[in-house]
Amino acid sequence: MKKSVLFLAFCPFFSLHAQEGPAPMTPQMTEIWDPEVPVVTPGATAAEPPSDAIVLFDGADLGREWTSMDGSAPKWKVENGEVTVVKGAGDIQTKRSFGDVQLHIEWRSPAVVESEGQGRGNSGVFFQEFYEVQVLDSYKNRTYKNGQAGSLYKQHPPMVNACKAPGEWQTYDIIYTAPRFKDDGSYLTPPAVTVLHNGVVVQNHAVLRGPTVYIGIPEYQIEAHGKGPIRLQDHSNPVSYRNIWVREL
Template identity: 50%
Template sequence: MNLNRAILTTTLILGTISISNAQEAKHEDTEFYTPVPPIVSPAKVIGNAPGDAIVLFDGKNMDQWVMTDDRSKPATWKVSKGAFTVDKHSGNIETKQSFNNYQLHLEWQVPANISGEGQARGNSGLFLASIGKGDLGYELQILDAYNNPTYTNGMAGSIYKQTTPLVNPSKKPGEWQTYDVIWTAPVFETDGTLKSPAKVTVLFNGVLVQNNFELKGPTQYVGLPAYRKAHGASPIKLQAHGDKSEPLSFRNIWIREL
């Protein structure tokens, strides 16, 4: 048999096998029935907590929160009319419970009578993982971004000093705004070196502003971020920023561990 005939014969044989295999394949071959996803009751109102969520604030009390600088003390921010308001004199607060990967919903409001400008206009922060006292952690900026120019990696929807939001969907002061966050915590090797960085996806008022952004480390006011110290599950922190503008309020906060 010459070479051309050998190639032709082999091609015909392989083609026959391929056709035969395709004819023998069944749709059941690519279907699977386990694992079965658990049933979760969705919220009756969009934005409210689904059935498997941990409610961090239900409009009634601050039982799920403590003071950041002294975790033995309960959070002292004032609750009124289904929301709580930042107390700039008492300091930051954070959750009693620590988390790794999660889905978080939070609603916040800049006062209608807000004063100041730039970073001194309704400044606060949602620290997606608090890793120490003060402002240590990974901050998603909260700030009035409605006709309020500032540096863009410090505006609402930014990962502070690391990246700008994709767009600016801010509402006017006095209106309630929402953050929906998917947080993937950083993972460290046993020797403390970084194995995989933190990542975050953020919807701001239902609009995507951070798309699986990879953080370079904890956020910093001065200097470049880096993963300098290993950590595990961490609380979620809300900032009592020291600017002189009227304080923000929060409501309807819940989390789903992933």
């Protein structure tokens, strides 16, 4: 009888603790308050730079942020708020180096069409010197699809052709995620690019296999690197640019 009484005496204790568990969730448990999200003031239009942007070309002073590849003053033509490729002057690149960025850039191919395929309004925007978003007049202009406007050159064709007619201003809004590297120099995470061409998504977090190359296989030519300049290509066509700004991410 004593053992039975002792067992019954402890039954309420075991019953009580068997029912205990984690406290029920409340909305406050998943709310994050600090630190607060930084405030950025957007531009008055989608084209105008937000308050935290670095203006790379304001329509007047190219030399403040840009240089020729040999370090000399850029020789492209600045006029009427735009800068135009001068054939033979060579590429230009930013004096600053960048990794992950949001880039806004507007471009225009020549109104007078004098060639076809890759010879028509050809230029390019390079990130970290190695990775190209192709600029080309692809309006009713057939060429290999991984070399047309909005392509990640020789790797990813654009999802659609959103090109305007020759002589019209066009926009690229590009989200670029820089690569990270392993100790052996190979990619830990490869670069990825999202491109909106005239407001239309043409690349959606497309992952690059390696640097942009004209001949060969990209992943065979990877070299570990850090931040690098943004470069605009002289491909012998008088492509114009304006309203260039960037946000570091």
